[in-house]
Amino acid sequence: MHEVQKNDRSLWEVVGDYFRANSIWMKWYCTGCGAIEMPPTMTSRFDMEQLGMGPMATPRQADVLLITGYLSTKTLRRVIYSYEQMQDPKYVVGFGSCTLNGGIYYDSYATINQLDKYLPVDLYIAGCMPRPEAIMNSFGELIEMIKKGEAKGWKHYKENHEWYKANQMDSLGEVIIHDEFHE
Amino acid sequence: MTNSMSNWIETLEKDLGVEVLDSPAKLQYFIDVEHTNVHQTLAYLRHVGFTQMSLLSCIDWIEQGKFQLICILMNWENGVHMLVRTMLDRENPEFTTITDIYPGAVYYEREIHEFFGVHFRGNPTYQKPLFLERWDDMPPLRKDFDPQAYSDSKFPRREHPHVFKTKVVEVTE
Numbered sequence: 245m246h247e248v249q250k251n252d253r254s255l256w257e258v259v260g261d262y263f264r265a266n267s268i269w270m271k272w273y274c275t276g277c278g279a280i281e282m283p284p285t286m287t288s289r290f291d292m293e294q295l296g297m298g299p300m301a302t303p304r305q306a307d308v309l310l311i312t313g314y315l316s317t318k319t320l321r322r323v324i325y326s327y328e329q330m331q332d333p334k335y336v337v338g339f340g341s342c343t344l345n346g347g348i349y350y351d352s353y354a355t356i357n358q359l360d361k362y363l364p365v366d367l368y369i370a371g372c373m374p375r376p377e378a379i380m381n382s383f384g385e386l387i388e389m390i391k392k393g394e395a396k397g398w399k400h401y402k403e404n405h406e407w408y409k410a411n412q413m414d415s416l417g418e419v420i421i422h423d424e425f426h427e
Numbered sequence: 428m429t430n431s432m433s434n435w436i437e438t439l440e441k442d443l444g445v446e447v448l449d450s451p452a453k454l455q456y457f458i459d460v461e462h463t464n465v466h467q468t469l470a471y472l473r474h475v476g477f478t479q480m481s482l483l484s485c486i487d488w489i490e491q492g493k494f495q496l497i498c499i500l501m502n503w504e505n506g507v508h509m510l511v512r513t514m515l516d517r518e519n520p521e522f523t524t525i526t527d528i529y530p531g532a533v534y535y536e537r538e539i540h541e542f543f544g545v546h547f548r549g550n551p552t553y554q555k556p557l558f559l560e561r562w563d564d565m566p567p568l569r570k571d572f573d574p575q576a577y578s579d580s581k582f583p584r585r586e587h588p589h590v591f592k593t594k595v596v597e598v599t600e
Binding site for chain 2: 317318321344345346350351352353354355356357358361381411414415416417418421422423424
């Protein structure tokens with residue numbers, strides 16, 4: 245048993261975080277090439293379910309949003325939509341060097357360079373791409389962070405909403421999605 | 428190359444009035460035509476069995492001041508691929524649509540207009556954006572477009588040096 249840290253949480257949040265950490269639903273949204281590392285992580289070879297994690301199809305029922313690799317501006321609009329649909333508490337994990345500093349797409353006209361300007365990232369995994377071992381390791385880390393109350397990016401997003409929105413507007417122009425399939 | 432195939436190519440050369448060039452790949456040939464002759468060439472090739480248009484693409488030859496349009500056709504009867512290539516003026520890139528010969532080209536023409544800025548007369552939808560949303564610069568696959576400058580102006584980079592938090596994981600036997 246780890247030591248319960250209260251920091252800025254109420255007692256109910258401490259209890260809630262303890263139980264949340266053992267039952268995490270992962271939003272099944274594949275943004276880049278790192279999505280191919282998820283099937284071995286989910287299935288019998290590495291078995292994500294041993295940590296109590298499972299995939300979930302819709303953002304409204306999910307707890308953790310994985311940004312698996314490079315994010316084009318077009319995808320970022322959809323990711324922001326999905327993130328804002330998710331219910332509190334919600335966590336974001338950034339995969340690979342593309343979400344950290346652009347990776348090999350550092351000079352691309354279509355992909356962003358730094359994810360935490362637009363969404364609050366709780367945990368980054370380094371690598372290009374991170375192998376399933378690294379992903380499993382980071383999920384263990386995420387569970388510990390949730391138990392200790394360190395994964396509070398969603399609170400940061402609420403408190404600094406204007407800053408995030410300003411960054412999103414600077415890079416994207418607007419977040420509203422216009423395409424011919426929604427017209 | 429079989430004998431019947433060489434006869435077939437000779438017929439093609441005679442009818443089209445152009446040289447059919449061989450490529451290192453098997454069963455793949457290409458022809459260079461003037462941009463005014465592309466449509467009659469494509470119509471003829473479709474008539475003789477090239478029913479599938481696999482790709483319509485573009486290359487920017489900035490030193491020659493030209494855009495090159497490439498159309499890849501396939502004949503399912505004998506498995507031959509044919510590349511039809513033509514040069515356009517880079518300053519005022521205009522071309523007449525090929526959607527009345529190959530209707531599937533409508534999305535390729537939108538893509539080429541988006542990435543190279545070639546205008547397709549006769550295609551009513553070619554100016555609609557296909558991949559890029561809210562694009563506000565010159566077409567990005569032109570050779571004189573600077574993606575680094577665009578990326579720097581739009582997408583902030585992480586400032587170096589990084590400060591990494593390291594954690595040693597000890598493995599116990």
